[in-house]
Amino acid sequence: MxxxxxxxxxxxxxxxxxxxxxxxxxxxxxxxxxxxxxxxxxxxxxxxxxxxxxxxxxxxxxxxxxxxxxxxxxxxxxxxxxxxxxxxxxxxxxxxxxxxxxxxxxxxxxxxxxxxxxxxxxxxxxxxxxxxxxxxxxxxxxxxxxxxxxxxxxxxxxxxxxxxxxxxxxxxxxxxxxxxxxxxxxxxxxxxxxxxxxxxxxxxxxxxxxxxxxxxxxxxxxxxxxxxxxxxxxxxxxxxxxxxxxxxxxxxxxxxxGIGQLKRLDEFNKKRRELVAVYYELLCKNSLLNNNVCLPAYPKETDGGMEGHSFHMFAPLICFDKLKISRQQFISDMQKKGIGVGIHYPAIHLFELYRKLGYREGAFANAERIGNTTVTLPLFPAMQRADVERVCETMNELFDGYSGRV
Ligand SMILES: Cc1ncc(COP(=O)(O)O)c(C=O)c1O
Missing domain, CATH: 3.40.640.10 (Type I PLP-dependent aspartate aminotransferase-like (Major domain))
Known part of the structure; x- marks a missing residue:
């Protein structure tokens, strides 16, 4: 196929x-x-x-x-x-x-x-x-x-x-x-x-x-x-x-x-962990991807390691400045290739409601950096290794095109 x-x-x-x-x-x-x-x-x-x-x-x-x-x-x-x-x-x-x-x-x-x-x-x-x-x-x-x-x-x-x-x-x-x-x-x-x-x-x-x-x-x-x-x-x-x-x-x-879901929750979460392991593997071994992506932390062994993580989502940060591309352009390019990408989340304190409380840019550097550069890549239990490969290959193809631009 x-x-x-x-x-x-x-x-x-x-x-x-x-x-x-x-x-x-x-x-x-x-x-x-x-x-x-x-x-x-x-x-x-x-x-x-x-x-x-x-x-x-x-x-x-x-x-x-x-x-x-x-x-x-x-x-x-x-x-x-x-x-x-x-x-x-x-x-x-x-x-x-x-x-x-x-x-x-x-x-x-x-x-x-x-x-x-x-x-x-x-x-x-x-x-x-x-x-x-x-x-x-x-x-x-x-x-x-x-x-x-x-x-x-x-x-x-x-x-x-x-x-x-x-x-x-x-x-x-x-x-x-x-x-x-x-x-x-x-x-x-x-x-x-x-x-x-x-x-x-x-x-x-x-x-x-x-x-x-x-x-x-x-x-x-x-x-x-x-x-x-x-x-x-x-x-x-x-x-x-x-x-x-x-x-x-x-x-x-x-x-x-929920009853039907709960019976399968551990199986779902195991599959999520397996898929994330493939993401880590592929994103780390490809130098173009590795140089332009900041991966979320792997759980510490002392805190229970991978087994304790349910990987609700897999959301690396992308160096859009280095790639000279906007996040929106990347999301739209992935979309054209048939891959959905989410954003979780913009920093909360910069929403209008919270600005009214006095919060401004610069207040929380990490939340803002994550909020501006995070992308949520496909991750759900019905996915297969080939789906993760497809996401990484597509990112590689797109990054290659972006970095070749003047
Ligand atoms: C961190 C966090 N808290 C709360 C909620 C609210 O959950 P619900 O949609 O079930 O109200 C969400 C939903 O995405 C969430 O991600």
């Missing part, structure tokens, strides 16, 4: 026939909104997070089942996480300058102020060592992002949280199936929020979930109130409304998709 004949998007979900059949059954069942499938999905997720990868766990805490509550999106989950921590007007939340806008938008939505911190150029994760510099009396929480599925240093993160008495809301939108030193993200820690948007490592079409510690029963109840109108029912079925909750409960149809 002609390698260039089919379009290769940068991401595509894999939904198998068993899942499709399962969804059809739910559709025929007469119960489509939140019901048994949601309960089943949340239980499965709690089991998944409790069955840790590591056999040599010393920490018994992570053996206890986490409480899982699902939502229609991670955005809803992050906002509710802030609400149950009582964060609002006048409060500050420390977060990464490089993420999807949802991360900081939710802080604004509850009336608090996002305090951005730069990221490390290689890992793309928040520079944890910069956090103490921006802590004030108003700081209530840290909201780090496990960028592209690479876990932040959890020891360091939680030692700051303890030292400064802060809540942690982990934006784990990219990190379902990731782990840190053998412990799954979401199997420990404070409040951990996943996304199941179709471009994530597993999907519920739209959806998300929060993981809370097993003893946070009261906070879990608050989560339920926030995601469903603040409604309570007593044993006599009398209803009351105790807070102005929103509506972000997952449907049974969506949950059934």
């Amino acid at each position: 002609d390698k260039t004949s089919s379009y290769l998007p940068f991401t595509r979900p894999t939904i198998d026939d068993e899942t499709i059949e399962g969804v059809v059954q739910v559709l025929r069942s007469g119960w489509l909104a939140t019901g048994p499938q949601v309960k089943n999905f949340e239980d499965m997720l709690a089991d998944y997070l409790s069955n840790d990868l590591s056999d040599n766990l010393s920490n018994q805490e992570i053996k206890k089942k986490r409480i899982i509550k699902s939502f229609t999106s991670a955005t809803a989950g992050l906002e509710i996480a802030l609400q149950i921590c009582g964060i609002g007007e006048g409060d500050e939340v420390i977060t990464s300058a490089l993420s999807f806008a949802a991360t900081s938008n939710v802080i604004m939505r509850v009336g608090a102020k996002p305090i951005f911190v730069d990221v490390d150029l290689d890992t793309r994760n928040i520079k944890l060592e910069d956090i103490p510099k921006v802590i004030t009396k108003k700081t209530k929480a840290i909201m780090p992002v496990h960028f592209a599925g690479l876990a932040v240093d959890m020891d360091k993160l939680y030692s700051y949280a303890r030292e400064y008495n802060l809540r942690v809301i982990e934006d784990a939108a990219h990190a379902i199936g990731s782990s840190w030193r053998g412990k799954k993200i979401g199997s420990f820690g404070d409040l951990v929020v996943f996304s199941f948007h179709p471009n994530k490592n597993m999907t519920t079409i739209e959806g998300g979930a929060i993981s809370l510690a097993s003893d946070c029963v009261d906070e879990a109840k608050k989560v339920e109130l926030h995601r469903w109108h603040g409604l309570t029912k007593d044993t006599q079925n009398n209803t009351d409304v105790v807070l102005a909750g929103g509506k972000s409960n997952l449907s049974d149809v969506a949950a059934r998709v």
Whole structure:
């Protein structure tokens, strides 16, 4: 088959026939909104997070089942996480300058102020060592992002949280199936929020979930109130409304998709790691590519190595200045060759909303450099080695043309 004949998007979900059949059954069942499938999905997720990868766990805490509550999106989950921590007007939340806008938008939505911190150029994760510099009396929480599925240093993160008495809301939108030193993200820690948007490592079409510690029963109840109108029912079925909750409960149809996906998550993530290994291999061995591409950090062996990385995406930086080409031109040239390329993400603090808070160019050099030069190359479990070869060969061909220009 002609390698260039089919379009290769940068991401595509894999939904198998068993899942499709399962969804059809739910559709025929007469119960489509939140019901048994949601309960089943949340239980499965709690089991998944409790069955840790590591056999040599010393920490018994992570053996206890986490409480899982699902939502229609991670955005809803992050906002509710802030609400149950009582964060609002006048409060500050420390977060990464490089993420999807949802991360900081939710802080604004509850009336608090996002305090951005730069990221490390290689890992793309928040520079944890910069956090103490921006802590004030108003700081209530840290909201780090496990960028592209690479876990932040959890020891360091939680030692700051303890030292400064802060809540942690982990934006784990990219990190379902990731782990840190053998412990799954979401199997420990404070409040951990996943996304199941179709471009994530597993999907519920739209959806998300929060993981809370097993003893946070009261906070879990608050989560339920926030995601469903603040409604309570007593044993006599009398209803009351105790807070102005929103509506972000997952449907049974969506949950059934998630059940099929969760069963295959580890397989999907393994395939992602294999494909990324091919990217590293090909991009490193070709000198034209290697000289013009800055690869994201390989996970440190001491932090769990490749096994701990779920590679939600593979996003190198490209030396567009050296190649004398704009990113848009490169994306459009790749598109003409049938290859989709994404941008994840522009630095958040330079969006209009955040400029209004006083943020400007030069504030976070790494986030800005990444924001200006990052490209997300195709990566999804149904890809084959030949697809990665095609992407690298096409880049080589294009770079060759760019560098030959005056
Ligand atoms: C880092 C990050 N946080 C939050 C979100 C929001 O996720 P959702 O689309 O499920 O609301 C996304 C979505 O892409 C994301 O990438």
